[in-house]
Amino acid sequence: MTRKRIWIAFALILVGVALCAGLIAPHDPYETNAALIRLAPCRAYPFGTDQLGRCVFSRVLYGARTTLSAAFFLIAISFVIGCMIGMLCGYFGGIADGILMRIANLFLALPQMVIAIVIAGILGGGLSGALIALGATMWVHFAYQARSHTYMIKQQAYITAARLSGKSSLYICLYHILPNLLLPLATNALTQIGSTIIAISGMSFLGIGVEVPKPEWGAMISEARAYLQLAPWCVLFPALAIILTVITFNELGDLLMEKEA
Amino acid sequence: MELLRGAHLTKTFPEAGGEQIGIRDVSFTLQEGEMLGVVGESGSGKSTLLRVIAGLIRPQEGELFYQGKSYLGKRPQEIGRFLQMVFQDAQGSFDPRMIMRRSVTETVRGEVNGAELSELLERLRLSEKLLDKKPLELSGGECQRMSITRALLGGAQILLCDEITSALDVKTQQELVELLKEMRLAKKLSIIFVSHDLDLVEELCDRVLLLQDGKVQK
Numbered sequence A: 001m002t003r004k005r006i007w008i009a010f011a012l013i014l015v016g017v018a019l020c021a022g023l024i025a026p027h028d029p030y031e032t033n034a035a036l037i038r039l040a041p042c043r044a045y046p047f048g049t050d051q052l053g054r055c056v057f058s059r060v061l062y063g064a065r066t067t068l069s070a071a072f073f074l075i076a077i078s079f080v081i082g083c084m085i086g087m088l089c090g091y092f093g094g095i096a097d098g099i100l101m102r103i104a105n106l107f108l109a110l111p112q113m114v115i116a117i118v119i120a121g122i123l124g125g126g127l128s129g130a131l132i133a134l135g136a137t138m139w140v141h142f143a144y145q146a147r148s149h150t151y152m153i154k155q156q157a158y159i160t161a162a163r164l165s166g167k168s169s170l171y172i173c174l175y176h177i178l179p180n181l182l183l184p185l186a187t188n189a190l191t192q193i194g195s196t197i198i199a200i201s202g203m204s205f206l207g208i209g210v211e212v213p214k215p216e217w218g219a220m221i222s223e224a225r226a227y228l229q230l231a232p233w234c235v236l237f238p239a240l241a242i243i244l245t246v247i248t249f250n251e252l253g254d255l256l257m258e259k260e261a
Numbered sequence B: 001m002e003l004l005r006g007a008h009l010t011k012t013f014p015e016a017g018g019e020q021i022g023i024r025d026v027s028f029t030l031q032e033g034e035m036l037g038v039v040g041e042s043g044s045g046k047s048t049l050l051r052v053i054a055g056l057i058r059p060q061e062g063e064l065f066y067q068g069k070s071y072l073g074k075r076p077q078e079i080g081r082f083l084q085m086v087f088q089d090a091q092g093s094f095d096p097r098m099i100m101r102r103s104v105t106e107t108v109r110g111e112v113n114g115a116e117l118s119e120l121l122e123r124l125r126l127s128e129k130l131l132d133k134k135p136l137e138l139s140g141g142e143c144q145r146m147s148i149t150r151a152l153l154g155g156a157q158i159l160l161c162d163e164i165t166s167a168l169d170v171k172t173q174q175e176l177v178e179l180l181k182e183m184r185l186a187k188k189l190s191i192i193f194v195s196h197d198l199d200l201v202e203e204l205c206d207r208v209l210l211l212q213d214g215k216v217q218k
């Protein structure tokens, strides 16, 4: 119970920080200052400053917004698409199911990094390429999960009863299958937040995610790693932010999974 | 009067290493007001027969008639107007996330008649309070009675009961059987009662159909 409260509180704080970054941040995250380069943490700059004299604390706060909103957006879209397609495949089966699932398999086989690089090449970089590349495989996982759950639910007597009651396939999908599908899928979605944040930060670290100077944790680590010995705080704080966020959402996912079981 | 008739119904399931027999060349009739028993061991094809009759699976061969007219190939959504099922899995017959009021009235096409619902609940000794609960908050016996309520609320005159007492304890089984007898008389129901309990079926039913390996035994 207390463990549960702690993680929920943590998650709420993280989301709060992401939403209110502008109110909390002491400085403009883009503001450079040649006089204050690589300043160690102090009262005015709690996490120090980076190689351009920008406030690392403010950038970590704004980074929460960039990373979390990208992760939520990506998961939400993948969730909706995967859920719908998986549910339809599981419910109706047949040829459409065979074709759609084969296409899904193709997406799963796509190498994420290669797509991200290709899209970055076409669209000229930025977060969208990374998100499309990650989303291309993510929806498939939701689709598979939705499909297998739908298949199990479909065997239940209450679905047969609803059909004999004259209910249409649309009604059955919306009012019987979907509500019984949401909890297991939402649990999965929550556990995906952690790995998605790592993936987004990882891509940004490699330079195919967000573009400089936008504050993003992975990109910040990437920029700062060259002078890790001179200003370790520039790497330490964004790295801590990633670790804390990933652990928080993984724990939340575990809690939901326990509740489900 | 003959209400329901099946002729030479055959349904086999393809399976690795040969065909799995569901039912083969099964014929039956159900007279108005009659209770027809179907007995057989587990795997003898009882459930398959009921699912074929309800239009949930299509037989490879055979014919089905309701009041003399063929209804083979009609959708379960249509067939449910004159025929409803009660299942072995009492709790599983209801959506775990839906309150009973909503599940039970699903068979109603159009306005729900509150008086009719109350009457059925009273006859089946069910409290109206149960309507606001979810199936897992009810006992197995209560769920089965709710299942009968749902079946009858839509106006069906034929009930297909698939081992409806098998998952219940002995006392609850007896209560349910007594209630089914009462309902049958009160509502002039025609019932196909599937069970693996020969004694129960012989006591309860007017005629008995014995299934073995998907075929009717004389």
Ligand SMILES: Nc1ncnc2c1ncn2[C@@H]1O[C@H](COP(=O)(O)OP(=O)(O)O)[C@@H](O)[C@H]1O
Pocket (backbone or CB within 6 Å): B013, B014, B020, B021, B022, B040, B041, B042, B043, B044, B045, B046, B047, B048, B049
């Ligand atoms: N959907 C199905 N797919 C494959 N085989 C099935 C299916 N449904 C039933 N069967 C097979 O048909 C036979 C009869 O099953 P069933 O009608 O459920 O028997 P009963 O209800 O008498 O126990 C069994 O051997 C079973 O394995």
Ligand SMILES: [Mg+2]
Pocket (backbone or CB within 6 Å): B046, B047, B048, B162, B163
């Ligand atoms: Mg059976």
